[in-house]
Amino acid sequence: MAENKFHSVDLSSFSFLVTGGAGFIGSHITDYLLKHGARLVRVIDNLVTGFEINLESFSGNKSFEFFKGDISNPDDCKNACSGIDFVFHQAALGSVSRSIEYPLSTHQTNSTGFINMLVAARDSGAKKFLFASSSSVYGDEETLPKKESKTGNPLSPYAVTKVTNELYAANFFRTYGMKTIGLRYFNIFGPRQSPGGPYAAVIPLFIEAMLSGKEIFIDGDGNQTRDFTYIENAVQANIKAMFADNPQSYGKVFNIAAGRNINLNQLVQLLGKITSYTKSPVHRPPRKGDIRNSLADISLAENHFSYKPETSVEEGLKKTVEWFRNK
Ligand SMILES: NC(=O)c1ccc[n+]([C@@H]2O[C@H](COP(=O)([O-])OP(=O)(O)OC[C@H]3O[C@@H](n4cnc5c(N)ncnc54)[C@H](O)[C@@H]3O)[C@@H](O)[C@H]2O)c1
16 A cells, blocks of 8 residues: 555544454555554454454554454453544455345344443543445445435345444434544455455456366346545545535445446456456356445545545556465
8 A cells, every 4th residue: 555644643542443354445554553553453254254364564553552342242342342533344244245135134233232342432432433334335325426415215124234323323413412523435446355255346356267277157237336546545434424524424334445436347458458368257147235336426525525536546556466476
């Protein structure tokens, strides 16, 4: 990750909790905080989809603590929040398909785990609570670009959990004055995103397959669009939102995306060029619960905390392929 600085406060006075910090997005937030001199960065993760290897580079750092715990356990959340100033809540069971197959475990981590974390952060007196929401909350609302104020019916149990998170966070602001901010991520990609398992995201899956000369599979006709967003842009959003100190942002949610979309066929072409892969993709039936088109209006995040994506999809894909090559 670039040495970009997205904050002006001195991080050495503060302690941070990153839930899900052994995962893809959480490990990049952890990386940023440690690189910029945070006093303490604690990660809580049960390693269900995260990896200790993502934390390896922090292990010698005196400001880093790893707590192997589960957010569906209120005591683990209480211990994780003890002495913490700022919370970046990233832990969740991702994947629309997984949630359709396993709604209960998705609910347990994403909904029960979420309210456990809110209560623990409130009780420990955390100054702010930022959390990962998702573009899936737009569900069957088809208007493009997506604006925060206009959501539809959720299309999966996963989306229901993210809608629930947003409602709880807004309510904790109204009821307890807790400074909560939600970031609706749109298809974040980059180094450390896992290509493994049945619920992997499309970019790491394609890159890994292309680099090893295997077939790639597209669910549906490939004309479905996504607002693919490089990880550094998501880190920027987290850091800027946390430190902007804009009282108008509390209890609200913001689209975090590139603000530009491409379809899956175009993604395959771009990646094919970067990896010199020439095989044609195999098309399979479309997946349940998937939205057809996605594109974010990112002006609210820009207005509230000066979010401005700096890395384009093309540049991000090159950096990601490079990382997978050297892994
Ligand atoms: N990657 C994306 O494109 C995207 C898009 C929208 C929303 N999100 C959200 O962003 C957040 C981070 O996603 P990610 O892509 O980094 O996924 P990830 O799976 O890489 O990271 C999630 C982390 O949470 C941990 N975790 C899961 N259940 C836990 C539990 N019960 N207790 C403690 N730790 C637990 C996992 O082990 C993992 O390390 C999630 O909330 C996800 O829903 C991601």
